[in-house]
Amino acid sequence: MDPFVALADPVRRDLVVRLAGGPARVVDLAAEHPISRPAISRHLRLLAEAGLVTADDLGRERHYRLERAGLQPVADLLVALRETPVPPIADADFDGLDLEVRRTGRDRRSSASSHPSPSAAQEDTA
Amino acid sequence: MDPFVALADPVRRDLVVRLAGGPARVVDLAAEHPISRPAISRHLRLLAEAGLVTADDLGRERHYRLERAGLQPVADLLVALRETPVPPIADADFDGLDLEVRRTGRDRRSSASSHPSPSAAQEDTA
DNA sequence: CCTATTGGTAACTGATCAGTTACCTATCTG
DNA sequence: CAGATAGGTAACTGATCAGTTACCAATAGG
Numbered sequence A, B: 001m002d003p004f005v006a007l008a009d010p011v012r013r014d015l016v017v018r019l020a021g022g023p024a025r026v027v028d029l030a031a032e033h034p035i036s037r038p039a040i041s042r043h044l045r046l047l048a049e050a051g052l053v054t055a056d057d058l059g060r061e062r063h064y065r066l067e068r069a070g071l072q073p074v075a076d077l078l079v080a081l082r083e084t085p086v087p088p089i090a091d092a093d094f095d096g097l098d099l100e101v102r103r104t105g106r107d108r109r110s111s112a113s114s115h116p117s118p119s120a121a122q123e124d125t126a
Numbered sequence C: 001c002c003t004a005t006t007g008g009t010a011a012c013t014g015a016t017c018a019g020t021t022a023c024c025t026a027t028c029t030g
Numbered sequence D: 001c002a003g004a005t006a007g008g009t010a011a012c013t014g015a016t017c018a019g020t021t022a023c024c025a026a027t028a029g030g
Helices: A003-008 A010-020 A026-031 A037-049 A068-083 B003-008 B010-020 B026-031 B037-049 B068-083
Strands: A053-058 A061-066 A097-103 B053-058 B061-066 B097-103
Touching: A003 A010, A003 A037, A003 A068, A003 B003, A010 A037, A010 A053, A010 A061, A010 B068, A026 A037, A026 A061, A037 A053, A037 A061, A068 B010, A068 B068, B003 B010, B003 B037, B003 B068, B010 B037, B010 B053, B010 B061, B026 B037, B026 B061, B037 B053, B037 B061
Parallel strands: none
Antiparallel strands: A053 A061, A097 B097, B053 B061
């Protein structure tokens, strides 16, 4: 399953964030959410299919933990959107933030510090 | 609308990637996708609601362009998942990749270079 | 002024999603 | 061994999504 689709649901995002703090069982996670245990179980299955979590069976208990490698496609998209050609005119991307990814063993593009981040030319409010 | 939900659809992701390469009109984008023009129009509206694109009206033409600032919540989630406590045991996150975000004007946590990235302890295949 | 182009939305349809209850299996504890 | 705990899935229901065709409005060009 697509990690983007997996992260589209607020419950699944909560689960992923919670598991970033350490492994947990279905019953633990169900206690922290207003939905039923089978619903949590189904969300965890989708997260596992997306490669975002891993399950370790310990007797009758199944401990779920975050699989950070599963976030790679999401990080890749941010990189792709960040590095694509930007017009020399003022561009409002990541005001106050400069996302930088260093790829081990790969040549890097010009460093973030050489890339200006002018203030927003235009803000969209939908 | 939630930027995560906006990016969950493959068509919308394609549109966002395409717009990263420069602005475009609905008719341009519709020519590059197998779905109908009204479907493209609806996707662009959702992307705008999510803050991921901006529309500039030029006569009868509406030029859509990427709004990188709208990606902030996605970048924030990656940061949150990356920075949360990781057990000292080997952790497989971002093998070969080290995501680092420098927040202007904010104290930084210990730099990425001080954070080890050991090889994967366990790989999940769902 | 008429035609062409651009583009948004209504209404419809089929597909998918998310939560529930019920049920079942596996493992642990007294 | 019986009861308790943990957890997955089937079946169901209501809600939402994504693509279509049809229609309309605004702007540009001949």
